[in-house]
Amino acid sequence: MTRSSQQLWHFHGGLKLDSNKAMSTRTPIIKASLPERLVLPVQQHIGEAGQLLVKVGDKVLKGQAVTESSEYISAPVHAPTSGTVVEIGEFPTPHPSGLNTLCIVIESDGEDEWIELKPTLYPNTKSPSELRQLIRQAGIVGLGGAAFPTSVKVNPGPKAHIETLIINGVECEPYISCDDMLMREYAEELISGCSIIQYIVSATHCLIAIEDNKPEAIQAIKTVIKEKALHTIEVVCIPTLYPTGGEKQLIKVLTHKEVPSDGFPSDIGLLVQNVGTAVAVHKAIVLGEPLISRIVTITGNGVQQPQNIEVLIGTLISELIKQSGGYHEDASKLIMGGPMMGFTLQTDHLPVIKGSNCILVENTQAEAPATMPCIRCSACATVCPAQLLPQQLYWMASSKKFDLIQDYHLFDCIECGCCAQVCPSQIPLVQYYRFAKTEIWNQERDKIKSDHARVRHDFRQARLDKEKKERAEKLRKKKELLEKKKMAETAAKKEDTETEIDPKKSAIEAAMKRVQKKKEAKLASDENVNEK
Numbered sequence: 331m332t333r334s335s336q337q338l339w340h341f342h343g344g345l346k347l348d349s350n351k352a353m354s355t356r357t358p359i360i361k362a363s364l365p366e367r368l369v370l371p372v373q374q375h376i377g378e379a380g381q382l383l384v385k386v387g388d389k390v391l392k393g394q395a396v397t398e399s400s401e402y403i404s405a406p407v408h409a410p411t412s413g414t415v416v417e418i419g420e421f422p423t424p425h426p427s428g429l430n431t432l433c434i435v436i437e438s439d440g441e442d443e444w445i446e447l448k449p450t451l452y453p454n455t456k457s458p459s460e461l462r463q464l465i466r467q468a469g470i471v472g473l474g475g476a477a478f479p480t481s482v483k484v485n486p487g488p489k490a491h492i493e494t495l496i497i498n499g500v501e502c503e504p505y506i507s508c509d510d511m512l513m514r515e516y517a518e519e520l521i522s523g524c525s526i527i528q529y530i531v532s533a534t535h536c537l538i539a540i541e542d543n544k545p546e547a548i549q550a551i552k553t554v555i556k557e558k559a560l561h562t563i564e565v566v567c568i569p570t571l572y573p574t575g576g577e578k579q580l581i582k583v584l585t586h587k588e589v590p591s592d593g594f595p596s597d598i599g600l601l602v603q604n605v606g607t608a609v610a611v612h613k614a615i616v617l618g619e620p621l622i623s624r625i626v627t628i629t630g631n632g633v634q635q636p637q638n639i640e641v642l643i644g645t646l647i648s649e650l651i652k653q654s655g656g657y658h659e660d661a662s663k664l665i666m667g668g669p670m671m672g673f674t675l676q677t678d679h680l681p682v683i684k685g686s687n688c689i690l691v692e693n694t695q696a697e698a699p700a701t702m703p704c705i706r707c708s709a710c711a712t713v714c715p716a717q718l719l720p721q722q723l724y725w726m727a728s729s730k731k732f733d734l735i736q737d738y739h740l741f742d743c744i745e746c747g748c749c750a751q752v753c754p755s756q757i758p759l760v761q762y763y764r765f766a767k768t769e770i771w772n773q774e775r776d777k778i779k780s781d782h783a784r785v786r787h788d789f790r791q792a793r794l795d796k797e798k799k800e801r802a803e804k805l806r807k808k809k810e811l812l813e814k815k816k817m818a819e820t821a822a823k824k825e826d827t828e829t830e831i832d833p834k835k836s837a838i839e840a841a842m843k844r845v846q847k848k849k850e851a852k853l854a855s856d857e858n859v860n861e862k
């Protein structure tokens with residue numbers, strides 16, 4: 331291990347923010363009541379969507395897979411309760427685009443009856459690849475918000491050597507407290523999940539990073555580590571600073587290492603997993619349960635009872651608001667995620683998905699301040715944890731210089747919002763970066779499409795040219811054959827003609843010969859007479 335347990339480092343920039351977490355941590359996690367209908371988006375992860383395994387009218391059991399995929403970067407979706415598939419179609423889902431996506435709607439039968447579960451009580455009796463397969467089958471994705479399939483992340487490849495597993499319990503964004511509460515109440519399950527992931531990737535050490543504003547969580551985890559006498563797992567208490575929970579920022583704080591700009595933590599011997607993901611891994615392996623629920627923070631000044639709720643995936647947000655006492659009269663804005671990195675929802679008639687960590691209800695009635703021109707004060711660059719030049723990125727995004735903006739490392743921007751938070755001109759900088767990223771992705775997708783179209787066109791042209799050549803060759807051969815035939819016929823005709831002429835010619839020649847002979851005979855006879 332390269333760090334002493336006391337030593338920590340700093341990343342560039344960052345902000346001290348009001349945490350506003352206490353309002354949702356006053357009470358233990360409650361279990362949401364079983365909803366009548368669950369809306370399950372088929373794609374809740376980064377990667378390929380799965381294929382449907384059910385149709386309308388099918389009965390399903392709790393934990394039964396309803397999608398599957400043969401693609402490597404994908405994760406199946408499971409029925410969160412028993413019931414009947416009543417609809418399959420396009421429904422609105424929580425996504426910044428606001429677009430509808432394909433969903434499976436399940437009507438609960440109220441029985442909540444599980445499929446037959448296959449627990450693995452001693453994970454170390456299975457090989458790492460068998461455990462990865464179980465994680466894949468359980469549909470686990472990163473629960474910190476990224477929703478990248480965990481089975482892929484815990485398979486860094488044969489060349490990578492993971493020395494340290496980092497478990498991210500930082501949860502630095504204001505208002506969100508689901509990871510804090512999970513660490514307090516599921517400390518044993520968390521440690522079990524850490525050990526399993528550590529075993530899968532053969533990591534020598536495991537560091538559980540927690541900000542110093544979560545003393546209960548730190549204590550709960552330290553107690554389990556002590557009871558189990560685990561010497562390779564360590565809790566590291568780090569100073570509260572936004573956005574320490576960013577993967578690259580956390581790595582810098584713990585190890586002083588920098589992840590290469592277009593590389594991965596595994597390139598420098600590290601793997602980072604969220605605390606919720608580690609608990610999901612424990613449930614999948616030790617209990618045999620797929621990912622069908624998660625803890626969601628319902629919070630903000632616009633909701634009556636801020637709290638954390640363990641909720642089935644597919645439950646509508648409106649149900650959770652109801653179970654949290656409903657909206658305050660002055661509730662004005664609904665956000666999925668936190669105030670810094672979250673996005674506004676237009677309705678609460680949307681399902682909770684695997685990556686939903688927080689529903690924030692704001693009550694601000696104030697108009698958004700007017701945007702002013704950039705005064706080049708550099709305050710944004712001072713706080714940028716990715717050491718970018720936010721004002722330059724803003725200028726290039728607003729003037730649509732999408733080639734140039736990539737030279738300024740737009741894709742290293744983690745959209746933390748620090749720059750926008752300090753901008754005296756109130757420029758919504760992150761919106762410009764998201765716009766530029768989306769445009770570049772669209773252009774790349776269009777380019778791939780047009781490249782495919784060009785390849786298809788070239789292929790078709792080559793096929794047409796080949797067919798044309800083949801037809802010409804065939805025609806040439808046919809012509810050649812015809813000419814040969816014609817020549818042969820002409821020759822034969824000539825021969826015939828000659829054969830027809832021959833008898834006359836022979837007769838004439840014979841007659842001429844006879845005449846000649848007669849002449850010669852007469853001449854001889856005349857000579858004899860004269861001699862006498």
Ligand code: SF4
Nearest residue numbers: 704705707708710753
């Ligand atoms: S903080 Fe705002 S005004 Fe200042 S340089 Fe950055 S973008 Fe411009």
Ligand code: SF4
Nearest residue numbers: 714743744746747749
């Ligand atoms: S949003 Fe992007 S550019 Fe702005 S501070 Fe965060 S990382 Fe830097």
